[in-house]
Amino acid sequence: MATGWAGDGAVQDQIDATVEDAVKRARSRLATGPGLLHCEECDEAIPEARREAVPGVRLCVVCQQAEDNQRAESGYNRRGSKDSQLR
Template identity: 80%
Template sequence: MATGWAGDGAVQEQIDATVEDAIKRARSRLPQGPGRERCEECDAPIPPARRKAVPGVRLCVACQEAHDADEQAASGYNRRGSKDSQLR
C-alpha cells in the first residue's frame, strides 16, 4: 500500500518509539534508593514487604492509591489515540 513519503513500517516504528519514550518517562519517575519506614503523608508504617517490593517507596498503599487517582484525573492524555476522539 502506498503511504506517500513514509517508508514501510514507519507507522509501527513511530508506535514503538512512543511506547519506549513512555516507558523511559515512567521509569524515570520511579523513586530510587531505600524506602521510608513511615508514609510521608499520613505517617502510617510501611510494611517491610512493600519497602522491599517498591524501592524508594514514600507512601503507604492507601495514600499511593489516592495519589495515583488524583494524577490520573488530572491527566489530559488521549488514551484512544484517535484524532477523531480529540475532536469530540
C-alpha cells in the same frame, strides 16, 4: 503523515519507537533508593515487603490509595479541550 515511499512496517517501527520513548521517560520519573520506614502522611510503619516491592516508597498502602483516588478525581483534562487544539 509523510509523503513518499516507506518501507514495510515503517509505521509500526515509528509507533514502537514512540512507545519505547514514553516507557523510558516514565521509568526515569520513578522513585529510586531506599523507601521510608514510616508513612510521611500518617506515620504508620510501612511493611518491609512494600519497601522492597516499591523502591523509594513514601506512603503506606492506605495513604497511597487515597492519593491515587484524589489524582484520578481531580477532573484535570490533560489533553486539553477541542477548542484549544484548534487555535
